[in-house]
Amino acid sequence: MQKIRTALLSYGMSGKVFHAPFISFHPGFELIGSWERSKKLIREDYPSVKSYFAIEALLEDDVDLVIVNTPVETHYEYAKKVLLAGKHAIVEKAFTTTVAEAMELAALAKERGVKLAVFQNRRWDSDFKTVQKIISDKVLGEIVEAEFHFDRYNPLLSPKQHKETANSGAGILKDLGPHLIDQALCLFGLPQAVFADIRITREHSLVDDYIDILLYYPDFRVRLKAGFFVREANPAYVIHGKKGSFLKPRGDVQEDDLKLGRKPNLEDWGTEPKSKEGLLHTEFQTNMLLENVTTLKGNYYYFFDEVYNSIFNDQPEPVTAQDGVHVMQIIEAAIHSNAQKKVINL
Known part of the structure; x- marks a missing residue:
């Protein structure tokens, strides 16, 4: 090769x-x-x-x-x-x-x-791969709303100076925001409009550390949230359709395993614990279905x-430059929306 x-x-x-x-x-x-x-x-x-x-x-x-x-x-x-x-x-x-x-x-x-x-890389997280399959299988019926979270509890400023110094690349909107935005666009495409609330919540912070972004689609809405004061985590993914709902906690293990020095493989890599399985509650073939859904494996190798x-x-490319342009369009719209306190049409 x-x-x-x-x-x-x-x-x-x-x-x-x-x-x-x-x-x-x-x-x-x-x-x-x-x-x-x-x-x-x-x-x-x-x-x-x-x-x-x-x-x-x-x-x-x-x-x-x-x-x-x-x-x-x-x-x-x-x-x-x-x-x-x-x-x-x-x-x-x-x-x-x-x-x-x-x-x-x-x-x-x-x-x-x-x-x-x-x-x-978060397109290849186990939790997102599972959400992607749930939506593609249409088991929830027509989507009404979705909410994605990237929540943490960390009131302390980062020791990495470039993350906490006011500059054009700093802040949660351009740190965790691109993950959430890219996943939403990967699932649903570009929205028609954007509304955003961007704030500073940590003491002495010079950069934004809280975002709440609402994406407007013709028949549904997608909310993207991230912040540093969530001690008790919300589900990372909440999707409601006209037939049912799917709730999934954040559970991908790859980052933690890599930080521990574990090496990637193609066998059991990216396998979530059963405790992180998502909950599916929907109508299936005229019957009500309430069950945990086995999480698909994640693997950044792909x-x-x-x-x-x-x-x-x-x-x-797996994530194209045009994909990157689209994410930046949402980020810029969010910045304008927050500054003007209004919905920004794309």
Whole structure:
């Protein structure tokens, strides 16, 4: 199998947890190294790879694919350099800080004939895969409303300075928001309009840490919420249809397993505990059905598998640059809605 020579633009948490384990596990990729500005850590985990002193050195090397996993406010600058160097790119969420930046990167990738994917790994979470199947199977009937949560209880500010300093990429809207927005668009497509309430709730915080976004579709509504003061978690997914409801707690185990150093595989990886099963209450063939639903397995491996097919078999990227543009359109609309206290039409 021909390998995609892959490099990272940082080896912090995202590089160590979400990227390097899958790149090193997938037979179609070869981990070449990472740009490391101060701490030199990647060779502790992967002794044979390179630690680049500058992005220019990385881009001049024999690298096919670059993962832009730096702070959000740098995504546009670094992704543009990668594309101009003729390399394929995966860009972390949030894709960029503005719609204009996202559209420019999408056009540049097309012009240069390279692949550009957005790393929306939560599409391959076990809980979302299960919700996706419930909706595609139409067991709830016509959808009336849906509510997605990414809740945490953490009143303390992050030790990562770029997350708490007021800048164009900081705040929960561009941190957890892209996960929720991308999942909603993946299931339902673009809405007609957006209304948003964006707030600061933590003491001494300089960036938004609470979002409540309402997406308007012709016949139903989707609400997306995230915040840091939810000690008792709501269901992560609540979907109500004209025949029934499905409630699912957040239960994907991949991030926790990866942080513990566990290695991905294709057998039992991403298997949720039974205690996290979703509850389905619906009408099925004139009978009422009330049961727990076995959760599908999650696996971020398949994102990289589709990236491989995209590059070598000219298939669409698993999450396209246009998908990234659409997420940024919702984010910009949410910002305008919050500022103007009104519904923003798309």
